Amino acid sequence: MMEESQWVYSFVQSGRCRDTEWLPQGSKLPSSCLICGGWSAYSEDESCRFQDFRLLRHTSTGVLELAGFDEGSIQPAASLYPKVFEKNPQEVEIRELQSLIAKALEPVLVEELDVLELYSPCVVFKYLEKEFVACDLCNTSILFGSFFCSICAQEMCIYCYKEAKHLQEDEEYVSTQAYVKCAHDMHACSRIQRAELQAILQSVREVPAWDQPQKPPTAFMTECQLDAERYGSIPLLHLTHKEPFLHLWQIPLPLSVEPVQGATYDRYSPDNLDMLHGTKEIRATKYYRRSHNDSGRSKSKAMSVRQFLQICSSARLKTDHVVRIEELPQNKTLAESWPLEYPHFLIMAPFASHTSPIGFYNLASHYAINQYDRSAHKPDLGPKVQLSASIRKTGSLTLRMNIASTFYVLAHLDKSPNSWPSWLVFRREDTVPLRKFLNNKFPCAESDIIHGRQYYISDTDLVHLRDRGVRPYSITQKPGWSILIPAGCPHQVQTEGIVVHIVNQFVDCYSIPAGMQLTAEWRQYGERDTVQMKWLLWHAWHSLAQLASTMKSVVDVEAREATSTRKSRKNAKRRQTVGARDVKALNTHKASIAQGKMTEQEYAQSHVYHCPHLACLGSRRPFTGSSVFDHLSSRHKVHLGVPDRLMLLEKPQAEWQSAFITIMAKQRFYSDYAGPQAVPM
Secondary structure, eight states: OOOGGGEEEEEEOOSOTTOOTTSOTTOOOSOOOTTTTTOTTSOTTSOOSSTTTEEEEEETTSOEEEEEEOSSSSOOOOEEOOOOOSSOOOHHHHHHHHHHHHHHHHHHHHHHHHHHHHHTTSOEEOOOOSSOOBOTTTOOBOOSOEEEETTTOOEEOHHHHHHHHHHTTOHHHHHHOHHHHGGGGEEEEESSOHHHHHHHHHHHHTSOOOOOOOOOOOHHHHHHHHHHHHHOBOOEEOTTOHHHHHHHHTTTOOEEEOOOTTOOOGGGSHHHHHHHHTTOEEEEEEEEOSSTTSOOEEEEEEEEHHHHHHHTSTTTOOTTEEEEEEEESOSSOHHHHOTTTHHHHHHHOTTHHHHSTTOTTOGGGGOOEESSOTTSSOOOOOOEEEEEEEEEEEEEEEEEOOSSEEEEEEEEEOSOGGGOOEEEEOOGGGHHHHHHHHHHHOTTOSSOTTTTOOOOOOHHHHHHHHHTTOOOEEEEOOTTOEEEEOTTOOEEEEEEEEEEEEEEEEOOGGGHHHHHHHHHHHHHHTOOOOSOHHHHHHHHHHHHHHHHHHHHHHHHHHHHHHHOOHHHHHHHHHHTSHHHHHHHHHHHHHHHHHTTSSOHHHHHHHTOBOOOSGGGTTOOOOBOTTHHHHHHHHHSOOOOOHHHHHHHHTSOGGGHHHHHHHHHHHTTOGGGGOSTTOOOO
16 A cells, blocks of 8 residues: 555546546556457447546556545436327326335335445445446346446456355355456445435325225136136137236236238238338348257347348248247337337227327326437337248247236238147246256256247147146237236247237336246346346336326415416416516526626627517517517417427627518418518518
């Protein structure tokens, strides 16, 4: 340790570890983060983990040493919560959803708070990153608390850190696991202050339990449930069956729903996809197996949509091959890549309040949007387009299980009714015996037998599974039908020909317990946490709190108006006029000038605007901010768009009138501005 007098200065690392332009001449970093260090598991496009966070100390000998971490260099981005949903929520619906979310969110917050209290005051605080943050060991998304290495910036979740500390004494394990080698230099980290977390936890605990009695099931609900248990048939519902849907979905049972009236499915035919998106680059998968006992093999290849559709033709596709595109568009949401298709999909969603991306009961619709990066952190759960092609009826969608609930809409099928897709959906409780059976059949599986998505259940396998008490649900899907599959239910489908499915994942209030359980299971297998259940609960809680606060303020205003007098309402309306706001703002700026906070010139250049309309020529009435545009709209009935407003605000006051006349001429209002300054069209 060097003496205090030997330290010259300390500074924040302002660049990436592998860049040297920002380093003082002759200096060398003590270590690089795993991103800049070229670890094979990470991409160089990811952000440097030490940039704008690590404090370096420059000694008199020219050696850089770690001086700590800057906890205030990165400013947090404001969260924008959605205000528009598929339906306007009622107060009772908000309270119901708040109660269900509070029950699942409370243990998560307690766990985060325990870490803060255990390692306080040594916890390093950092603002939330703009990128998805996950544990480097198990790929589980990190909410707030974590542990990171000050040497290589590896980051562990709470669970992996406890396991690493427990296994650190095992020398053989430490020598084979690079993550555990850093456990001796790990620092506790949090992205939220302790006081803020305690306040939110207290508000969660104050939410009363939802104990509204449920209605008894009708004869139709009982019949659907009995048929599913006896014969394994999936109930078929109409969009008007809202109460049967809620009853059967809570059991949970997979459901099939008739086509939505007004939905257009021709837009997703291969010809239209070729015409509209044929040049888009995608990654397709070819799957093939030699026999029913073969585990199957897959190859992935980059190509365009048009090339994929050409391969789907029967002349180029072998009988034992299946080609498919798991998701289209890839690496982007459908709303961003195909904005014209997105409104049509919203119409397709059955029971939209639960399944739609803007449904109120879908927790994914409550996810906040980062103010500076609208796609930051938000999981892409869909909608997506899936394409598959095969010569004979064989498995096109391998056996899989999702953390979130999923629905599949059959948008296109180019074969006869005999080739309609056949679905197999297993119960949640059958996952253990199903996994055990497949592990015995394929003992050399490289990944988890279900999460690896490489295997099919054949007819022979079904016979052996029935002997073990495993009986899946089955249904044949017709064009336009939707298949709803609860979270945690393994499922697969067999198709023939070219088949197009529209797929969307959703997390409604009935899927929360299964989603939390599956998140812990996926952590054991190292699968990437794409749903981010903890973050969904966190954002849904704040979104509902905002909706409840807005609804309460509206109720309070209505109550005040009901008890107010005519004179008080008139005075309140007068205080809300544009002129009253201008006078108030003008007095505020004059007070700032009197206090010396700004000069007269700064005030005249930055805060005062005059109406550019010819009817107000010569008037020196001052306006502040956007109030001049409110004046134009209310007084002169002139409505300017955002680009025109920004263009005016960038110009000095002396050029406002000529710029305004130019805008009016472009909007074909020049006839009202005949004069020497009018701009002809």
